[in-house]
Amino acid sequence: MPRKPTAKAYLDLVAPLRDVLYRHARRTVWNAALVDDVIQETLLIAWREFTRYEPGTNFRAWVFRILVNVTFKFNKQEARRHEVALPDSATDLFAAIEREEAWVRLLERPEMLMQLLDGRLTRALQRLGEHERQCLLLRLLEEFTYKDIASMVEIPVGTVMSHVHRARIKLRERLAELAVEQGLIKESAR
């Protein structure tokens, strides 16, 4: 008969992850005032569901999956409360191609690019669709595989690949835009 998991066993597993979970929530929860609530709910749901966790499997991926779901729920409620549409995840590929030239020129000036990344990345990230942002951060920052991300976000692996790809393009597009706006590089001839 399986033994009832103890609070100590759960806390021993989750305590080392609390800061990375918090960091991820700070980057993905729209309303900054709700980040603490999201983390609290995530950790309490994970405790309630802890009997379903299979020892020896990837606990980090398991608890991130709960965090992603709680974040989606909170963001959806927030969107409804303020009657705003969720950001469209469709990428304006035409615009991306148009700005590619500017981006390539930016790549040739790494110092400028890094300065731009340091100053504007967080804001550029906010322009991404919710799934794009989740997928990119789970890949880039948390280094989960596409397969893990697919399980967390509950979408096919191919869709994860597409979201990460589009997120990268959108970020680059936005940074190229900013570089042009700030006169760091000249606008490409269209």
Add this chain to the structure above:
Amino acid sequence: MNCREVRKWMSPYLDSELGQTKTFEVSEHLRTCARCAARFEAERGVDERMRERLAEPAESLPADVWSHVTRDITTPAWLRRLHQARAQLAVAACVIVVLVGAALVWLPVPRNRPPWVVAQLAVEAPGHRPFVGSVAGSVAAVRMLRNGFGLQLRMEPLVVGPQQHYDLQLIGAAPRSDGHGREFLEVRLNCCGKPVMLLLARLGGGELPEPFDAAPLGGNGLASRLDDLNIATMQTDTFVALAASPHPVGDILDRLTAV
């Protein structure tokens, strides 16, 4: 694979998520195309910088959030529910205190009603209708009072007001005993059309018969109203008497005098 196709696979290639064949094709192209190789290196650098930038500043979960979670997890569920419901419990406790207080003030205090008397009246005078009896019964009652207790009961009407008097009628009497063999006399009367039960027991040092158990003894001649019955008791050195009736009974016991 040409330059355009390679760029299409840039993102999964950077994430090492391409299948073996595609990875090989992209790698081969990068090996032979310096322009694409430089572009991919630059893109990898952007990813690295993004990773570093997003990981900073190192943020920690606020201590109060963590302590709240650990407290919630380590507290037994029943205690947690109790804690969550403390406001409702406080309100419920206040309501109970108020209700109990109100009950103590307004609800009638339970009083003793001699159960034997109540039961006997319910059977012999249902609905508080007067006792039915004969003259012979009253003669026997007079004799039993005199022989058993050396008492007589004055039967003349009692004037209680200009237009009002209590008219007493002796119906009968019967010797009784309780379940323990303790004897007493049951006398039945009607007063103004209401049944009156008069019980008498001799005091001999032993316990009183059961019908007197729950009676409010000690208030000689004082009547008290218990629900729908007036009860009066009287105690002398030799006997104890109890009168019970829906009619006032204060004067009934006063009518008992020695022969």
